[in-house]
Structures are given as structure tokens and as C-alpha cells.
Amino acid sequence: MDIIISNNSNVPIYEQIKEQFKSKIIAGELSTGELLPSIRVLAKDLRCSVITTKNAYEELEKEGFVKTIPAKGVYVSKINKEIAKEEQLKKIEKMLEDVVILAKINKINKKELNTILSIIYEER
Amino acid sequence: MKKAIEVKNLTKEYKDFKLDNISFTLPVGTIMGFIGENGAGKTTTIKSILDIIKYDGEIKLMDKDNKNEALKDIGVVLDDAFFPEILNAKDINTIMKSTYQNWDSKLYFKYLNDFKIPSKKQIKQLSKGMHKKLEIAVALAHHPKLLILDEPTTGLDPVARSEILEIFQNFMVDPECSIFISSHITSDLEHIADYIVFINEGKILLNEKCHVLLEEYGIVKCKKEELENIAKEDYIRVRKYRYDYELLIKNKKEFKKKYNSEVIDKISLEELMVLMLKGE
Numbered sequence: 458m459d460i461i462i463s464n465n466s467n468v469p470i471y472e473q474i475k476e477q478f479k480s481k482i483i484a485g486e487l488s489t490g491e492l493l494p495s496i497r498v499l500a501k502d503l504r505c506s507v508i509t510t511k512n513a514y515e516e517l518e519k520e521g522f523v524k525t526i527p528a529k530g531v532y533v534s535k536i537n538k539e540i541a542k543e544e545q546l547k548k549i550e551k552m553l554e555d556v557v558i559l560a561k562i563n564k565i566n567k568k569e570l571n572t573i574l575s576i577i578y579e580e581r
Numbered sequence: 582m583k584k585a586i587e588v589k590n591l592t593k594e595y596k597d598f599k600l601d602n603i604s605f606t607l608p609v610g611t612i613m614g615f616i617g618e619n620g621a622g623k624t625t626t627i628k629s630i631l632d633i634i635k636y637d638g639e640i641k642l643m644d645k646d647n648k649n650e651a652l653k654d655i656g657v658v659l660d661d662a663f664f665p666e667i668l669n670a671k672d673i674n675t676i677m678k679s680t681y682q683n684w685d686s687k688l689y690f691k692y693l694n695d696f697k698i699p700s701k702k703q704i705k706q707l708s709k710g711m712h713k714k715l716e717i718a719v720a721l722a723h724h725p726k727l728l729i730l731d732e733p734t735t736g737l738d739p740v741a742r743s744e745i746l747e748i749f750q751n752f753m754v755d756p757e758c759s760i761f762i763s764s765h766i767t768s769d770l771e772h773i774a775d776y777i778v779f780i781n782e783g784k785i786l787l788n789e790k791c792h793v794l795l796e797e798y799g800i801v802k803c804k805k806e807e808l809e810n811i812a813k814e815d816y817i818r819v820r821k822y823r824y825d826y827e828l829l830i831k832n833k834k835e836f837k838k839k840y841n842s843e844v845i846d847k848i849s850l851e852e853l854m855v856l857m858l859k860g861e
Contacts, residue, residue, distance in 0.1 A: 501750040508775040
């Protein structure tokens with residue numbers, strides 16, 4: 458499993474961890490019922506503090522992606538993949554909306570915008 | 582909450598220096614970074630915790646009323662090394678075995694092996710990094726629950742430092758274990774510390790969760806006219822440079838909302854330390 462954290466990003470580290478677990482759960486790379494590493498082992502392996510990994514798991518639990526069973530560990534919850542994907546799509550739509558507004562203000566047309574999008578998509 | 586260290590109103594007066602009413606708590610299972618300039622009072626605090634010097638105030642270790650009983654569960658690495666130079670790592674085992682009840686020779690040699698410390702080489706022939714690692718192996722070999730470390734990475738090269746930080750993170754996998762680490766190499770602490778306590782001239786300037794400092798605090802650079810429009814309570818420190826001003830702010834998000842400013846830089850512990858001390 459790959460988890461890549463950037464210390465220079467403006468996104469808080471706990472959020473980076475959370476998002477990466479989320480996408481792995483949605484993609485099925487982590488399956489329902491799977492035991493996740495403990496906050497301490499994860500902190501060690503990611504070279505970050507325990508509070509950070511704890512925050513990440515707590516957020517994941519709040520959003521229903523994992524479940525903590527006391528004295529046992531943190532397990533991947535059964536999620537509705539369609540709903541989860543739907544949520545991600547909504548997020549993307551919202552971000553794209555900002556992009557379109559900014560483009561319109563600056564008189565950048567649809568074709569130009571599409572080109573930029575495909576270039577970025579290919580590069581990533 | 583279980584507490585590994587609880588310091589209440591610690592005061593210690595010397596002729597030219599005063600440790601002034603210091604209080605903080607290290608919860609079990611976490612790492613606290615203790616930062617400050619040379620001479621700020623870090624070592625005096627540590628020596629008080631370890632009962633090496635007398636002090637006023639209250640210090641409780643591992644929630645125990647009897648400090649002596651707690652001290653046996655503590656591993657210590659002090660700034661000034663204490664091993665006689667003509668000994669080797671193997672000799673140290675012989676000495677420690679007869680001194681410490683909980684001394685675990687097997688674990689000690691395992692650490693020597695893990696840290697790649699030659700057991701038969703005289704201590705004076707070891708590099709500085711090796712020497713520190715040997716001290717850490719000694720501190721770990723009696724199964725401590727709390728490590729108290731005074732400048733464990735100072736003077737070491739980046740590779741040795743990262744190896745030592747890895748040792749600490751391995752130690753922390755046990756939820757009963759805690760670390761109190763003083764350092765002025767703040768970048769070492771940035772990633773692994775849960776709490777940061779910042780001491781200056783014997784007083785605590787800041788006691789905060791590390792990620793809060795790194796994620797919520799920030800630096801704003803601005804012109805003089807801009808500075809005049811910023812309310813005093815919205816920044817902690819300001820530092821004047823020839824061409825601009827640097828502000829230390831506490832909450833990036835709110836600041837951005839209120840002043841609509843685009844350029845707010847992330848802050849490192851080092852920058853934070855400097856701005857706190859050099860700014861007004």
C-alpha cells in the first residue's frame with residue numbers, strides 16, 4: 458500500500474492521510490473488515506506524530522469509512538461505494554465550478570479550458 | 582488521562598538565572614518537544630525532573646507519589662556524556678547489570694546490534710553519532726516507560742539524526758511509552774512531536790499541540806501601510822525588516838478571511854522560535 462505525505466503542502470498532514478485512506482477504501486484496495494495499522498505503527502511508518510494519525514482515523518470514523526473496536530483496532534467499514542463515489546463527484550463538480558467561473562472572468566473559452574484539463578489529466 | 586510527567590510551578594533560582602513558575606503536563610503515549618535557546622532553562626528543568634538538583638514546586642512522574650519509584654522506569658540521555666572513555670560497550674553491560682535491577686543484557690546487545698555499535702571498541706574510538714546511539718541503547722535497556730532526552734541529536738549529522746529519530750518512533754509503538762525531548766534542532770521535532778513547549782529566559786512562552794503550530798500559525802509579509810490596517814490582536818509578533826514587515830499570526834484561516842490576504846506562508850518551528858524571540 459502506498460501512502461505519500463508531503464510536509465510542504467498546505468493540506469494538513471492528517472487530512473492527507475485521511476484522503477488517501479478514503480480513496481483506497483472507495484477503490485476497493487482496502488476491503489471491508491480489513492484491519493488498519495494502529496495509530497502508533499502508522500505514525501512510525503509515516504514519520505509523523507501520533508496525534509496526527511489519531512486525528513486522521515477519527516475523521517475517517519466520523520465520515521463512516523472505518524470503525525474502531527476498543528482494544529482491537531481500526532477496521533474498514535462497509536461502505537456504499539456508489540454513494541461514496543457520488544460524494545467525490547460532487548466535490549469535483551464544485552471545484553470545477555470555481556474553475557469555470559474563474560475562466561469566464563478571464564475570458565478563457567471552453568476549448569482552451571478543455572485543453573488545459575486534458576494536459577493536466579495526462580500529466581498526473 | 583495518564584500523565585508521564587506533571588510539572589507544577591517549578592521554580593529554581595540561581596544568581597543570574599531564574600526558572601520561573603513552570604508548569605506543563607506530558608500525557609502518556611505522546612512525545613513532547615522542549616525547545617528554546619541555549620541557556621533558556623531546558624537543562625535546569627530536566628535536572629529538576631530527574632532530582633539531580635533541588636527545586637521549588639511539584640513534579641510528579643508516571644502518576645506516582647514516590648518519585649524514586651518512578652525513576653526506575655525512566656531512561657535518560659543527558660547532554661554531557663558520562664561513560665569512561667577507556668571502556669567498551671561490553672564493559673558497560675557488565676557495570677549496568679550489577680547496578681540496575683531491570684537491566685536486560687539481551688535487549689542491550691540487541692540494540693547494539695540494531696544500531697551497529699561495535700561492542701569491543703573503546704568508547705573514545707566511537708564517532709559522536711555512535712556514542713549517542715550507545716547512550717540511547719543504555720537508556721533503553723532497562724525497559725523504560727519514559728525517555729527523558731536532553732539534546733540527543735545535537736552535533737550529529739543528518740543521517741545519524743534520522744536514525745535516532747527512528748529509534749524513538751519505534752519506542753513509541755508501545756502506547757504506554759512517552760518521550761520528553763529537549764532540542765534546539767527544531768526540525769527533528771517537527772514531524773514526531775505531539776506537543777511543543779517553548780521556554781525562554783526561564784519562562785514558558787508557548788505550550789501547544791505541534792500540528793496546531795504548523796497548520797494554524799503562519800507568517801504574513803506586508804508593507805507598512807498594510808500593517809497599519811491590521812488589528813494588534815490579530816498577530817502575535819511583528820518583525821521589521823528594511824523593505825517589509827513579518828507578522829506571526831495564530832490562525833491562518835481567520836486571518837485570510839478577515840484581511841483577504843493571499844500570501845500567508847507556512848511556518849516552521851525554527852521560524853516560529855526566531856519570530857517569537859526577535860519580533861516585538
